[in-house]
Amino acid sequence: MAIESIERLTVQLGRLPGIGRKTAARLAYHILGVPEEQAQELAQAITDARSKVHNCPVCGTYTDGELCEICADPRRRTDVLCVVSDPRDVIAMEKTREFNGRYHVLFGALSPMEGIGPKDIKINELLERCREGEVKEVILATNPDVEGEATASYIARLLKPLGVTASRIAHGIPIGGNLEYTDEVTLAKALEGRRNL
């Protein structure tokens, strides 16, 4: 009963993150059941996204223009860079409407466990941008996990000799959070990062 093209679709869908074998089969059968145009729209959307979207040559985030909207915007400050691991983090930061500088996407974080070293992520490109002289501060907004922390301190060390200030986003209790249910590491960070009122 195994039909080769259904099997192949199931395998391909199963390569997506968080989609197991059973979910992939369910999605494959769903795709067989929807109107032909809808299936084609999905296939086309995949092809189009891959052909139209590329990395901004300056910051690395995804764009369908020559430069991304942020790098192309002359009103954004060029003296402060926010360094993130992933293009999605740029979107998350932009939603705050609190940052008016530019970005640099690393595409990953240092992880000796997974064999990801400094050359595997866009650290050299960041140093290059900093060497051009315009950048005065780099905000390290990598994730607050082991890899993100290691990446932030590694980059901070490299920025010092360039005369660029490196800062790290604050860790603490999320708004709406609860002391009782906050893990001790976060709580320790919240205490350490306390500010006078």
Add this chain to the structure above:
Amino acid sequence: MAIESIERLTVQLGRLPGIGRKTAARLAYHILGVPEEQAQELAQAITDARSKVHNCPVCGTYTDGELCEICADPRRRTDVLCVVSDPRDVIAMEKTREFNGRYHVLFGALSPMEGIGPKDIKINELLERCREGEVKEVILATNPDVEGEATASYIARLLKPLGVTASRIAHGIPIGGNLEYTDEVTLAKALEGRRNL
């Protein structure tokens, strides 16, 4: 920061069952991050599945041949039909290796709530097959929910005048199940369906 083709891919992925807006965005960004060939393989698998796979003209299940493997197999009994709601149910039944007849896929179940009536599922096609005279028994293997039960009893009523025996798969406690945690409807069905040892 909204990039039209990423947005469109997110919308298309979000139309898949069980994929919400956030998951769709995560999948879209994943697709942008994988090697180009892998994205193309996924798009191609969707297109191929839709162009190569069609419904078996006899039983309705998905096939890439003229007839499905089961309808094309002369060793399968033609006097007993197993009626299921979905092509996936054919695969589930086949896994038991206990059924040696043929199938009929309804593509749905009666549901007045959702406006699905007898003409919206393949009931007429089933009756047509039964009228040809070869079929002696129809095993109604629709799901054990309200719609499945209603569909089974509706079909059973139509089969009686044709001189075809209609049977319903047994309901009861699943193997490995636990009396204590079995809902009362299933338990009542298990009691009702008891057999002498």
